[in-house]
Amino acid sequence: MSRPEDTLPPDLFYNDTESQKYTTSSRIQTIQSQMTHRALSLLNLPSPSLILDIGCGSGLSGEILSSVPAQSGGPHVWIGMDISASMLDVALQRDVDGDLLLADIGQGVPFRAGTFDAAISISAIQWLCSADSAAVSPIARLGLFFNTLYASLRRGGRAVCQFYPKNEEQRGMITGAAIKAGFGAGILEDDPGTKGCKVYLVLTVGGGEDVVGVVRGMEGVDVLDGRRRGGGKKVGGERKGSKAWILRKKEQMERRGKVVKSSSKYTGRRRKVAF
Incomplete structure (x- = not known):
């Protein structure tokens, strides 16, 4: 079975029909909810924060951001960006709480430096690896995305991007672009080696807690810290x-x-x- 990103660009794939189907599927709602809660736990935000929802779609993740209180109480405030006008139209019909922006993340994150406390992305960034023409460079799009995302986050900010890599090459291309942009980067895998494997890219901007410290002690999670060089990578105090x-x-x-x-x-x- 072919992957959606191998068939059409996201703005064409998620037309009115697909957008409604995606949003009303109970299976997708459940999976989206689980992954969003997981990403929020990794963000570990101590107080209500301004969060960028990258590839927000119809607002399924945004609803959770609006409803789950931070550690000190109070909901988060979020802004969502997505390339699909149909998805954003469904979000408007559902009257989600976040502000919405029609934009292609491959063209960069169009916000002022230090705007956001954190960012979240569920099942979106793998689309940047697909090119529908020879003129499109996945590496260039990934580079522009991560560089502008880095700039849009405040110092000490954090981002969690859940994605489905097609293969190890694609996974390396994504993590490499994030590290090159300056992020401290960690890869987490829930249920590794299974069909239900979920891959999370945890990103930190200078001044925050070390990415390994964020996830130390979590059961069933593999962590690779891209900032550590030489002789293998330390994972929870153990050298890989x-x-x-x-x-x-x-x-x-x-x-x-x-x-x-x-x-x-x-x-x-x-x-x-x-x-």
Whole structure:
């Protein structure tokens, strides 16, 4: 089955019919709600904040932003941007609380520097990797998006983008563009290795909590911190590829009922380079 982004550009794919179908599907509503709540928990906003909803669609995520109070009480305020006029029309019909902007995120985030406390995106940024003509450069669009998103967030701000990468190359292209823009970047996977795998890109702007600290101790989550270089990446205090890291991963896999190789004194030991 082909992916939506492989068929048509988003403004054409989400026409009036598809927009209504998407919004009224109970399955999509449930999944959207789960992912939005997950993203909000990762944002970990201590007080009511101004949030940019990237690819807001018909406002399903925005409704949750308006209804879930921050830690100190009070709902968040949000502005949504989307390329589909049909999706935004459905949002207007549903009388959502956020302000709406018709815009292509591949052309950049058109707000003044430091406007937002945080940003959220559910199932949108993978569309930037699709090109409907040879004149369109996915890398250029990703670069423009992440650079302008970085500028639009205040220092210490944070963004969480849930997306569905087609493959490892696409996943690397997205995370690489975010890191190049200056973000501290972490990849989280809920239910990794399954059909229900959800991938979250957690982004921090200088001055905020380290992205690894944000997610340390979360069960069943893999974290890669793009700012750490050399000798593998630390995950929750363990260096990726170390014996402790390997043993923890094996334990997680065993709890999920998977068969893993038994450990020995050679587990995690680096092999010598053969010439």
